[in-house]
Amino acid sequence: MSASTLVSPQSMMDTLSIHTEMAKGTIKITANPKDQGIQAxxxxxxxxxxxxxxxxxQNISSAKIRSVxxxxxxxxxxxxxASQKASLSFSAMIQIRNRLVQAFDEVMKMPL
Incomplete structure (x- = not known):
């Protein structure tokens, strides 16, 4: 056997611990939605x-402010x-967009 195929006693104990917790019901493993035909x-x-x-x-906020x-x-x-909720949701969307652009830039810089 090569050294890369040997399993360390610690990893075996970790695996056993996880299986024990699953058997007790502490860790719940749910079915994969794709296995049930549900398309994400x-x-x-x-x-x-x-x-x-x-x-x-944004539209709800504008309507409420206009009515006031x-x-x-x-x-x-x-x-x-409503105005603060709209502002926070817009800021979160901008942050997500920035992260996506940053990730895309990193992928484009990767050597082939």
Whole structure:
């Protein structure tokens, strides 16, 4: 046997510990959705839904602020909360976009 195929006693103990915890029910292993025929959304679909959600937050915020400005509503707190929620969701989306662009740049710099 080569040295690379030998299993260390520590890794065997770790594996045994994991299996013991699974048997006790401490660790729950769920079935893979693909095994049940459930198709996970594509990256494009996921991004489109998140951008639509951010857009919805922005529209709700604008509508609430407009109604307060016009005197149709006195829910200033609700308008401010909606504005902050829209701002945070937009900031999070921008951060995700920045990380994706950074990851793409790193992949493009990789040598072949």
């Amino acid at each position: 959304p594509s990256f494009t679909e996921l991004m489109e839904s998140k951008v639509a959600a951010v857009n919805t937050d 400005d016009m005197g149709e509503s006195d829910d200033l707190v609700g308008a401010m909360v």
